[in-house]
Amino acid sequence: MRLDKLLANSGYGTRSEVKDILRSGRVRLREDVLTDPAFQIAEEQARFLTLDGQPITSSRYLYYCLYKPDECLTAMSDDRLFCVGDLLPPSLRTKKISPVGRLDYHTTGVLLLTNDGELSHRLTSPKWHQKKVYLVTYSGDALTEKEVVLFSKGMTLTETGHAPEKLKPAELILLSDQQCRLTLTEGKTHQVKRMLAATGRSVIALHRESMGSLTLHEGQKPGEMYALSSEEIEALIRPTLNP
Numbered sequence: 001m002r003l004d005k006l007l008a009n010s011g012y013g014t015r016s017e018v019k020d021i022l023r024s025g026r027v028r029l030r031e032d033v034l035t036d037p038a039f040q041i042a043e044e045q046a047r048f049l050t051l052d053g054q055p056i057t058s059s060r061y062l063y064y065c066l067y068k069p070d071e072c073l074t075a076m077s078d079d080r081l082f083c084v085g086d087l088l089p090p091s092l093r094t095k096k097i098s099p100v101g102r103l104d105y106h107t108t109g110v111l112l113l114t115n116d117g118e119l120s121h122r123l124t125s126p127k128w129h130q131k132k133v134y135l136v137t138y139s140g141d142a143l144t145e146k147e148v149v150l151f152s153k154g155m156t157l158t159e160t161g162h163a164p165e166k167l168k169p170a171e172l173i174l175l176s177d178q179q180c181r182l183t184l185t186e187g188k189t190h191q192v193k194r195m196l197a198a199t200g201r202s203v204i205a206l207h208r209e210s211m212g213s214l215t216l217h218e219g220q221k222p223g224e225m226y227a228l229s230s231e232e233i234e235a236l237i238r239p240t241l242n243p
């Protein structure tokens with residue numbers, strides 16, 4: 001689509017007002033200033049457009065980082081349980097955004113919401129090794145260097161009734177007798193709980209601190225979400241473009 005048309009359609013003024021904005025050098029595609037109203041812009045590039053340094057808001061793609069609270073289902077709607085969809089402001093409910101991946105009902109922390117289906121697919125595909133960092137509070141004996149080595153080699157889960165499952169190497173940092181930080185590069189169902197269970201421990205509380213470059217903002221409270229800036233969007237997307 002022509003750039004002036006895209007901006008006008010996005011509510012930034014009439015075609016002639018938009019041309020004036022462009023001439024004054026206020027619109028950028030990443031670092032490049034765009035002044036030509038006839039510049040052809042592909043739909044996937046639109047997310048990197050800024051006006052006066054701010055993302056062009058009615059871009060087709062939306063990205064939010066939610067601080068998922070405890071007792072909240074990772075789903076957009078549910079008949080019985082409180083869910084992520086209940087935390088969205090009414091203006092977003094019609095935008096077809098959904099969570100990328102899943103956190104358990106009691107797991108708290110970083111959850112990406114977007115309507116960018118392609119990115120969602122790339123981030124959850126086993127091909128992309130996005131680091132996910134979890135703060136784990138557990139019960140049982142304190143984890144030791146033995147588990148640090150076991151996890152770092154890529155353990156095999158042998159659960160009754162299931163075929164053995166080989167996991168990718170994971171980084172375990174011992175924080176205290178009941179807490180550790182675990183970094184995974186894959187996202188198998190209930191993976192953290194299953195890894196801890198395999199060592200004879202149980203997870204009491206689980207909090208995702210980050211997913212790739214995405215973290216909670218300082219002061220962000222459970223249930224709150226923020227819209228990603230164009231830099232945050234780019235930092236998230238860039239590592240998924242080349243496996």
Ligand code: URA
Pocket residue numbers: 102103104105107189190191192193194206
């Ligand atoms: N691993 C789990 O066991 N639960 C989560 O919610 C996320 C990772």
